[in-house]
Amino acid sequence: MLDLVDKVLIEDESLRNGLQIEKRLFSVEGKLHFIRGMESCGLRRIQVGSFVHPKWVPQMANTDELLARLEPTPGVTYTALVLNERGLERAIAAGVKHLSMSISASETHSLKNTNKTLAQARAEIVPLIERAVASGIAVRAGIQSALGCGYGGEVPLARVYEIAETYSGLGVSEINIADTAGLGNPRSVAETVAAVRKVIDPTIAISLHLHDTRGLGLANMVAGLQAGVGIFDAALAGLGGCPFVPGAAGNIATEDAVHALSALGVETGIDWRALCDLALEMETILGRRLPGRMAHVVRAT
Amino acid sequence: MLDLVDKVLIEDESLRNGLQIEKRLFSVEGKLHFIRGMESCGLRRIQVGSFVHPKWVPQMANTDELLARLEPTPGVTYTALVLNERGLERAIAAGVKHLSMSISASETHSLKNTNKTLAQARAEIVPLIERAVASGIAVRAGIQSALGCGYGGEVPLARVYEIAETYSGLGVSEINIADTAGLGNPRSVAETVAAVRKVIDPTIAISLHLHDTRGLGLANMVAGLQAGVGIFDAALAGLGGCPFVPGAAGNIATEDAVHALSALGVETGIDWRALCDLALEMETILGRRLPGRMAHVVRAT
Numbered sequence: 001m002l003d004l005v006d007k008v009l010i011e012d013e014s015l016r017n018g019l020q021i022e023k024r025l026f027s028v029e030g031k032l033h034f035i036r037g038m039e040s041c042g043l044r045r046i047q048v049g050s051f052v053h054p055k056w057v058p059q060m061a062n063t064d065e066l067l068a069r070l071e072p073t074p075g076v077t078y079t080a081l082v083l084n085e086r087g088l089e090r091a092i093a094a095g096v097k098h099l100s101m102s103i104s105a106s107e108t109h110s111l112k113n114t115n116k117t118l119a120q121a122r123a124e125i126v127p128l129i130e131r132a133v134a135s136g137i138a139v140r141a142g143i144q145s146a147l148g149c150g151y152g153g154e155v156p157l158a159r160v161y162e163i164a165e166t167y168s169g170l171g172v173s174e175i176n177i178a179d180t181a182g183l184g185n186p187r188s189v190a191e192t193v194a195a196v197r198k199v200i201d202p203t204i205a206i207s208l209h210l211h212d213t214r215g216l217g218l219a220n221m222v223a224g225l226q227a228g229v230g231i232f233d234a235a236l237a238g239l240g241g242c243p244f245v246p247g248a249a250g251n252i253a254t255e256d257a258v259h260a261l262s263a264l265g266v267e268t269g270i271d272w273r274a275l276c277d278l279a280l281e282m283e284t285i286l287g288r289r290l291p292g293r294m295a296h297v298v299r300a301t
Numbered sequence: 302m303l304d305l306v307d308k309v310l311i312e313d314e315s316l317r318n319g320l321q322i323e324k325r326l327f328s329v330e331g332k333l334h335f336i337r338g339m340e341s342c343g344l345r346r347i348q349v350g351s352f353v354h355p356k357w358v359p360q361m362a363n364t365d366e367l368l369a370r371l372e373p374t375p376g377v378t379y380t381a382l383v384l385n386e387r388g389l390e391r392a393i394a395a396g397v398k399h400l401s402m403s404i405s406a407s408e409t410h411s412l413k414n415t416n417k418t419l420a421q422a423r424a425e426i427v428p429l430i431e432r433a434v435a436s437g438i439a440v441r442a443g444i445q446s447a448l449g450c451g452y453g454g455e456v457p458l459a460r461v462y463e464i465a466e467t468y469s470g471l472g473v474s475e476i477n478i479a480d481t482a483g484l485g486n487p488r489s490v491a492e493t494v495a496a497v498r499k500v501i502d503p504t505i506a507i508s509l510h511l512h513d514t515r516g517l518g519l520a521n522m523v524a525g526l527q528a529g530v531g532i533f534d535a536a537l538a539g540l541g542g543c544p545f546v547p548g549a550a551g552n553i554a555t556e557d558a559v560h561a562l563s564a565l566g567v568e569t570g571i572d573w574r575a576l577c578d579l580a581l582e583m584e585t586i587l588g589r590r591l592p593g594r595m596a597h598v599v600r601a602t
Contacts, residue, residue, distance in 0.1 A: 212516075213594065214560060215594040216564075218517055218520045219519045219520035222487050222523065222524070245598050245601045248598060256515065263517075264486050293516040293549070296549065301545065301546055
């Protein structure tokens with residue numbers, strides 16, 4: 001009955017979006033342990049960190065060292081987040097082959113988060129993407145707050161697809177629609193994906209970054225599947241919180257998303273039961289229960 | 302893009318499915334307080350309890366007294382659960398106008414839960430429904446474990462629609478497809494609703510009882526909306542747990558479901574923000590955080 005894509009790639013963001021708001025700092029060894037664990041569960045794209053200022057995001061300060069020590073596993077893509085030229089230089093020096101870059105679709109969010117207007121952010125990301133693409137890096141260009149702004153700023157659909165249109169001309173491999181504040185719903189997901197697809201090069205993949213703040217994470221994933229999206233971001237145990245809602249649920253939980261996809265008959269190549277062990281390990285390290293469901297269902301049954 | 306029903310009735314089951322597994326016993330006054338609170342938020346159908354043996358479910362022992370003391374609000378339906386003849390007699394004596402009755406679609410679940418085979422359970426519910434209908438009571442007939450059995454029992458789709466077909470001939474007003482163990486997914490929801498609809502009288506409404514055990518509660522609700530379902534069960538703050546998974550999430554949270562419906566542009570007549578206060582009150586009384594999301598999002602923002 002449901003018309004869904006039949007194969008999905010999951011990008012796990014535990015080590016970047018997940019850990020960047022945690023108080024606990026993870027060592028390079030600690031991060032490598034989770035990378036190896038996720039690979040052995042079948043994950044094929046892992047966002048390992050971000051090249052941002054260590055003063056602002058100390059959790060990501062060891063990203064350069066992590067990449068230097070990371071022996072690549074064939075078939076696995078290691079990606080990272082870059083937000084400015086200094087970061088791009090570090091990423092190039094680290095030999096990264098795949099990068100995420102993004103700006104917000106909300107003027108308010110852009111100003112509060114980066115002190116830049118939308119016009120400034122847009123003007124700055126264009127040469128950054130161009131330089132990365134020219135360096136042979138696959139670029140995934142993201143649109144933050146694409147389904148609503150956590151600060152209450154306006155996000156007209158036209159602004160989202162105009163940013164996508166800009167990205168499309170720059171040689172990016174993927175456009176990421178990010179529901180940073182978890183404000184999306186299945187209808188807005190479907191509408192936004194369709195609007196973006198209409199204006200971009202048909203060879204560019206669309207991915208969704210979904211937060212489960214309001215409990216709609218997996219419902220929005222299903223809407224994405226129905227809209228033909230084949231790449232979804234997730235984080236172990238639902239790490240990641242919400243920058244606008246203290247204590248809220250984070251990204252959709254990788255193990256819950258993979259379980260749901262498996263139940264729906266969508267292929268991921270990932271063993272969600274094995275991921276549950278990693279999710280529980282993450283909870284043990286952080287010392288609290290996280291929002292993910294399947295790890296606890298598996299443990300209790 | 303999404304083709305959804307445009308109006309939904311929510312049946313709140315906080316006081317029955319929600320409280321029946323809680324250690325804390327609620328007084329008649331305590332239950333009345335929540336009934337009045339839910340009514341003032343706009344809820345129009347409330348399951349206030351069940352007529353089951355007080356020895357097995359002491360939380361429901363005051364259902365008769367509750368109904369005797371409940372001054373009905375015009376436009377609100379008060380319903381209760383009945384599972385046997387003694388319960389039906391009590392319900393008739395209490396003057397109830399609307400009742401839920403149900404059997405399981407899983408042989409294993411039926412045997413473990415009621416010590417009856419499916420054949421026995423089916424043979425016993427038929428005269429029960431007939432008697433209730435003959436007494437002028439609107440009967441909603443339920444199919445427990447319709448989307449999977451928490452004990453691992455088999456639930457072929459054919460068995461679900463055969464039970465629905467049996468109900469259809471008995472004058473019931475509604476058939477409730479219950480995902481007792483939270484094992485459904487959007488695809489199985491769509492398939493089951495379509496299969497049931499095909500065999501029942503077209504004037505009989507279909508409702509969904511969804512548990513969020515595996516995080517798919519709202520995704521399944523959306524699949525139900527797409528399949529044309531217009532009645533959903535829910536419980537404040539996601540009360541209800543899962544009989545098969547200790548500590549698991551319960552029913553879809555009423556305030557989260559209404560928020561999601563509102564975001565999707567589906568009319569419910571219910572104020573989800575006001576419901577959040579009631580959800581927080583329930584958490585305070587029970588002394589723990591419950592799975593519902595929106596009450597905490599509202600409180601934090």
